[in-house]
Amino acid sequence: xxxxxxxxxxxxxxxxxxxxxxxxxxxxxxxxxxxxxxxxxxxxxxxxxxxxxxxxxxxxxxxxxxxxxxxxxxxxxxxxxxxxxxxxxxxxxxxxxxxxxxxxxxxxxxxxxxxxxxxxxxxxxxxxxxxxxxxxxxxxxxxxxxxxxxxxxxxxxxxxxxxxxxxxxxxxxxxxxxxxxxxxxxxxxxxxxxxx
Numbered sequence: 001x002x003x004x005x006x007x008x009x010x011x012x013x014x015x016x017x018x019x020x021x022x023x024x025x026x027x028x029x030x031x032x033x034x035x036x037x038x039x040x041x042x043x044x045x046x047x048x049x050x051x052x053x054x055x056x057x058x059x060x061x062x063x064x065x066x067x068x069x070x071x072x073x074x075x076x077x078x079x080x081x082x083x084x085x086x087x088x089x090x091x092x093x094x095x096x097x098x099x100x101x102x103x104x105x106x107x108x109x110x111x112x113x114x115x116x117x118x119x120x121x122x123x124x125x126x127x128x129x130x131x132x133x134x135x136x137x138x139x140x141x142x143x144x145x146x147x148x149x150x151x152x153x154x155x156x157x158x159x160x161x162x163x164x165x166x167x168x169x170x171x172x173x174x175x176x177x178x179x180x181x182x183x184x185x186x187x188x189x190x191x192x193x194x195x196x
Contacts, residue, residue: 002057004066007048011069014041015076022080022137028148031141035134041073042130060115064106067118070126071099077133086136086164087171094175095129098182105185108192116189121181128177132170139163 001009018037021030048066052058078095081087102122109116143160145151153159186193 002052002059002062003055004048004052004057005059005062007044007051008062008065008069011041011044011048012072014038014044015072019076019080022077023083029141029144031137031144035137035141038073038077038133038137042134045070045073045126045130063115063118067122074126074129074133075099081133081136081171084140086140086167088168091171091175095178098178101182102185105189105192109189112192114192116192119181119185119188121177121184125174125177125181128174132167132174135170136167139167 014037018034018041021027021037022034024030027033045066048062052062075092075096078087078092082089082092106116140163142151143156143163146153146156146159
């Protein structure tokens, strides 16, 4: 197994760790710990692609496993956000629907002997999702510092509401890119749907 594919597997391995910390409010600085692990996982996404292109190590396994690891990473974070009351289930439903639609096109292409890699819009979508997840966790960590007594905010409730709005804005921007990238992907590869 080449280095890019190992990094992709590492991204998958890191998912349960940031999920654990994200969902464990009894652990001090749990948002920060989850954020660091998630950021490390997200960085492997950048690194594996860079190495694969530079050293010409692009494989069919990587074309499938890399987007799959991205999906698991993002969907896990969004599911945790729903459980924590940080986002609306509609965000997750839209993202999951888009991913199923794109995966269906990919599977249809494979059945015809072709492997369809992610396009640049897919990368923009992934980056916007990663940024949104990081922003939400960072904002929640600031609020956690208040709870821990590290920083004291006089209007913690107002700040919490404002941070909720900011997090929602970032998440809905990522949803917009998710929809745009899904539509473009389906249009570009419509031949595989038509022939199905």
